[in-house]
């Protein structure tokens with residue numbers, strides 16, 4: 001099994017998106033003692049623990065997924081939350097447009113492993129991490145608690161992730 005550490009939530013967002021209406025929240029994710037590159041997008045955590053498939057867990061420093069960032073391939077097994085590989089930042093709507101909905105990940109995965117026409121790869125890094133569910137569930141519970149604290153601290157502002165996604169449904 002592998003070790004995942006998520007640092008406490010803090011106010012974290014690109015300067016250009018700092019507004020009086022929003023509070024942008026983020027954290028760092030460390031796996032086996034290495035900080036995962038680019039910027040963790042908190043909003044992607046919650047769907048990724050509930051659903052298999054490519055998840056946009058890390059975004060660009062400018063906050064725009066697609067400019068930078070990457071997908072991680074998620075599989076939920078009975079004993080572990082499995083992360084496989086860093087893939088080029090293709091959006092869900094692009095996958096849906098190209099492959100249809102619900103997105104057939106069993107067809108998308110082999111396609112991701114086929115080089116582009118110019119010979120370049122859509123795979124940015126290969127790995128397989130297996131995180132025990134008790135550790136993942138503890139992190140999720142802690143993140144939700146921290147989100148509620150921010151919601152109480154900023155009752156008149158919208159909580160968003162680094163990528164700008166609304167988090168308020170998680171704290172209702």
Ligand SMILES: [Zn+2]
Pocket residue numbers: 060061062063064067068
């Ligand atoms: Zn960027």
